[in-house]
Amino acid sequence: MKKRILTAFLILLAAASLRAQNVIDLIISEVMVDNDASVLDDYGDRCPWIEVFNTSQGTVNIAGCYFSDDPSNLTKSPIVKGDLRTKIGPRQVVLFYADGNSSKGTFHLNFPLRAGSTLYLVSNDGRTVIDTIDIPEDIPAGQSIGKFATNNKETIFDDVHAYTPSPMSVNGKHNQKSKSDIIKENDPHGYTLTIVSVSVVFLALLILFTIYNFSGKVFSGQIKFRNPFKRAARPAGLAALPAGREEEVALAIAMALNAECGGEAEAAIALALHRFLSECTHDAEPFVITIRQKPGAWNDKTRNFRKQPR
């Protein structure tokens, strides 16, 4: 029962985290209140617009979310579901028209955007505010406010400020040079990149070497840690054995068995058993046949058979 509860909890947690990876990646990247010369909507009208930017590297569906300019009514203008265009690609934008007439289509809000108000983008639960933007009173006609990305590949945005309108395009530096071009300029012969890369490869494997060298010494018994519980955990018969002399004891058992029974097999079994019980190195290959006394539901064939009628 506990396992089931734990599994259900983990599934819920995973579902919640998946959801969290989606709409919270959206931001209101730019808004324009007084549209006198900017973009026209599908009906040829100029109206206030809101640009939403997907900052993530995955597609996010904004359907089911809400816009509002009223903190007491966060679900003022819902974004309808079922329109494929509400899926915003990675690092892409989508435009909404705040003209107060949602019957015009998916991307039209049922309230007009006004200067001096605060615009809320609300998650599809109707409570969680994903992003807000305060629209100044004195914003001049023909100018938008927005968040300017300092780097198109990063999710770092400046504070909101007046901006030359750029609807339907990412607010960032365009035509940026690729990493390759930058490397070509700064390191035309490739020496720096080579030295850095070789160093990192060596460093990575050097760290691994250090750790496995240490762990190898621990596992091979060159470095010993005192385990206060070890004696208690050992089988009762072994508790009387002198600590640190397992090899000698094993040898004595093996020799005694060999002399008594004359069988190498018994001696080998004794040695192996002793090494195993005293937690010495035991190279158990993954394909050994193991007989489990308590099989789980996963591998217990009897639980998967239909019971015979009595």
Add this chain to the structure above:
Amino acid sequence: MGNIIDSLSQFWQFTGFANMTVSHIIMICIGIIFITLGIVKEWEPLLLVPIGFGIIIGNIPMFPGLNIGVYEDGSVLNTLYQGVRMGWYPPLIFLGIGAMTDFSALISQPRLMLIGAAAQMGIFGAYLLSVAFGFAPNEAGAIGIIGGADGPTAIFLSSKLAPDLMGAIAVSAYSYMALVPVIQKPIMLLLTTKKERLIEMPAPRVVSQKEKIIFPIIGFILTAFIVPSGLPLLGMLFFGNLLKESGVTRRLAETARGPLIDVTTILIGLTVGASTQADKFLTGRSLLIFGLGLTSFIIATTAGVLFVKVWNLFLKEGRKINPLIGNAGVSAVPDSARVSEVVGREINPKNHLLMHAMAPNVAGVIGSAVAAGILLSFLG
């Protein structure tokens, strides 16, 4: 009668014979050579036979518009090729490699990891040369990775950095992987003395199951933290190894190292081969890439062997390393380790170097994945 002749004439135009060019014939001959090498010489037949046949498939002359070519959107071959183009076959191959590789040799002799790092010089040597030959840094990085002797890594990185060169890079990487015994042996003999080749190394200690289970977890966390961009390759490699070593996921491990890697190898080989269409492949740049690929293999082998020789200067007697395992720092598992064994036994039949050579060999797999991650970070 006229209609029949017209139809036959029209049909002739549809055939491969009418559309054939010299380039097609050359590429088909290359495909046949690959298949022959794979079957007759048994050089990496699991790779060369699918790639060789793929080359023939990709170079059957035809007129465009049939929507069957590997570069035509929506065709069957194009759909299968997405695994190469989008880079999701290589991590699946790495999953299988992880599930079939025993890292015991590496865990018992961790110092040999450094040979795996030294052999990555082939990658960066080829990068420098490629830049000198006028390739853009991203292209040079993709070409350089051929020196890692790791086909899946080469495909993964070239699909990200230089998709246009991917066919040439992939074929080059797999070809040289098949030719590892031919390329490496003369270099090893040239760079080592008889005395060095006779060095016997102590038997590695027995590795406990606990160590084998801990290795992929710690190894993955460390390498992925250092180079997160190598995540797909490193993650799958170490995950596959954990499946193998945990002892409780036997079925998953068997699937990963059996049917899964086999299916992926078939698809990757066939589609990489098919991507070498004559008009896109037979260019001067492709020949240059082949030359640079060979050079990178030579540099990698040389760096590995020389690194051991220099290292030996600082090691006490009895701790010295046979430089014949230096070549195994490239990640052609287990071919390069096998070359170390064969060359070592030629001079001393009792000197078995295979298990020792497996340590730098698997370290090379990790090293080349790390190197790919670094190049992707800087150039991607």
